[in-house]
């Protein structure tokens with residue numbers, strides 16, 4: 001499906017009848033009564049023809065819905081909570097509008113994985129490469145919860161080839177740009193150029209605890225994904241870059257073996273490396289430790305999450321709202337449960353056309369007549385969008401409960 | 415002065431000050447002008463987080479000098495960063511500079527007036543807050559250099575006093591219990607393997623750990639140099655400086671923003687504004703104050719008119735060399751050029767008699783009569799012998815950088831990159847400057863660190879005299895005045911024995 005197949009009317013009907021504005025409002029607002037978290041929040045719209053409108057803000061869910069239906073954008077994005085309403089920007093001093101709060105967000109895009117996948121390239125994605133994304137989610141989800149102590153992480157499929165994470169904890173909302181940059185640094189292992197070799201420890205000393213934990217998660221994934229599924233080291237240029245991690249004497253021996261026997265697949269080669277490690281020295285020797293460290297580094301290099309750092313570093317970065325439609329694929333940007341992410345199949349995510357069809361058939365089944373109820377808020381309940389909206393609502397309930405608990409605790413301290 | 419400090423309190427209107435320059439204390443018009451008696455316990459520690467504004471009265475002179483001296487130190491710190499000095503180098507340069515203009519001794523030093531030093535430190539800091547709160551860029555730079563200054567002082571502080579200071583402030587840290595250390599033994603050891611020291615169980619047992627919110631140590635987090643658990647960072651006590659610096663800079667950044675919001679009211683006071691503007695301009699030019707030797711008195715030994723042709727290529731900074739060369743080439747130089755170059759030579763040690771000889775010879779295309787009529791008066795004037803009898807000081811780099819007549823200003827700033835590089839090579843190739851040096855110099859120029867570029871040229875062209883990279887014009891200081899440049903260069907060329915003789919006489 002390509003852009004010209006999604007007609008403006010399709011977008012409009014989706015916004016009118018299916019888009020869960022109320023759920024979105026609750027999620028951003030952390031309570032039912034409109035607060036600054038919503039009213040001072042920036043929304044930006046992308047209209048057909050690459051028209052980009054910034055600094056919109058709204059009083060409540062209905063206000064937002066009205067404007068979305070009026071502008072009928074291809075998508076809309078969510079920005080920070082400012083010190084004033086962004087829509088008043090024009091009447092303010094030039095530098096007066098400053099971002100105060102913002103969900104901590106992360107963006108993983110499959111294109112950053114091109115150096116380590118053979119099944120697809122660029123914008124394409126298949127279930128085989130989704131395994132990279134799910135590995136990344138597992139590592140990040142654990143680190144953000146265990147290490148940084150965040151509780152409210154929502155993962156959202158970007159509609160095509162990536163995934164976003166939104167963290168709504170109060171602590172996360174209030175992070176400065178400097179602190180966001182620090183988290184990104186902590187969670188970045190592969191150097192920016194993507195070709196660069198990782199450097200995560202002094203010599204062959206122990207890995208920092210966060211990476212040791214990541215390694216424990218990624219070990220099996222490396223074997224199944226890189227070695228068996230992608231068979232990444234079949235080509236010479238690929239195994240040459242693999243050898244860059246290995247101490248030079250062992251590397252040259254391996255190079256000799258692999259140059260002679262070109263038929264060896266990645267599993268054979270990994271076995272050869274293992275054998276070299278054992279051969280290199282006694283257990284506990286420096287040579288053995290260096291080989292062990294090299295193998296660990298390789299696993300991290302090929303499977304550790306690759307973040308789009310710029311998205312996370314700045315409070316005023318805008319990110320596509322959940323439940324928008326991807327204009328190229330027509331798929332909805334739906335929330336994903338990180339527990340079951342391995343079973344997630346991007347191809348099975350409902351498309352906007354499919355949802356509208358479901359709506360039509362539900363109407364013709366003789367349920368409520370379509371006529372006067374065209375803008376009913378809960379029309380999504382009768383489509384396959386329902387489980388995804390339920391997931392967002394459940395997430396928001398957890399968030400709101402905590403906000404209420406904190407408020408009560410604060411009240412009693414007075 | 416009291417009301418001024420109210421600008422540091424949120425949203426408090428600033429009331430008009432009544433004061434008389436250099437004489438009376440600055441008072442405010444409201445009723446609470448009683449003198450605040452400061453107990454000597456006002457500054458129990460050398461280190462200061464500057465939580466409390468100075469609530470005492472000060473004279474305008476104190477106000478200005480405390481700030482200017484501090485600014486000298488901060489400008490040097492900024493330049494150190496611009497030149498990628500190592501931490502040890504920066505520390506040394508800053509310490510030297512501090513000893514000169516902003517001494518701050520620890521409690522063990524009994525001979526000095528610690529209270530006066532600390533009061534000055536306190537005052538200067540807060541005056542500069544006023545000067546630097548007014549733009550985002552200035553705020554950022556001020557926070558950065560102040561944080562470095564704090565770090566230098568922390569590093570050089572007396573251990574006992576440092577510990578006492580740390581205990582005096584409620585930092586949000588708790589000591590990690592032995593049980594918890596045991597529980598996370600593996601992680602704590604693994605998280606600290608980045609240091610060269612041997613990090614093992616024995617180390618762990620002896621190293622106290624502090625637990626803080628991870629947001630208190632973003633720099634350690636960013637580099638994965640700390641164990642994190644549930645949003646808390648386990649920081650070995652040797653790294654506690656990170657916590658301190660983070661808190662110091664966050665507090666200061668916040669305070670500056672608050673001050674900037676209440677400062678519009680400060681514009682009412684026409685006497686403070688020029689001082690504050692002058693201070694912030696000084697920071698931008700990297701030049702905090704007049705060169706101390708540039709007061710108008712000849713600083714060096716006497717110089718004869720016929721020595722200048724040989725002194726210029728050997729010892730003058732680029733601005734003055736260009737002046738000299740165009741004077742030789744055109745046998746003339748316009749009014750402002752004459753004025754700038756003339757006072758430079760005067761301060762270098764050219765007497766009025768010698769100056770008249772020099773200029774007479776230089777303007778060889780004029781007759782004696784023309785010269786007397788048109789130029790003699792001006793030359794005598796610049797020596798304070800005519801007119802208002804003001805003895806003009808030599809222009810500082812700051813003045814040359816911000817001059818209205820850029821053709822006689824700082825070539826590093828006012829020349830096009832091509833012309834500058836040509837001028838550098840033609841002026842200094844004979845003293846060892848090569849094409850390979852240009853990228854570094856031009857990089858400083860591009861970053862608008864003109865004084866750093868000039869200092870680097872000094873270092874390159876005085877390498878033969880043993881001046882190393884980073885040494886600047888002595889003690890790592892940067893060029894802030896053309897006369898300083900020339901004087902130092904001439905000192906370096908003097909034979910060593912003469913130098914020690916001179917000192918013995920002194």
Ligand SMILES: [Zn+2]
Nearest residue numbers: 119120126129
């Ligand atoms: Zn694929």
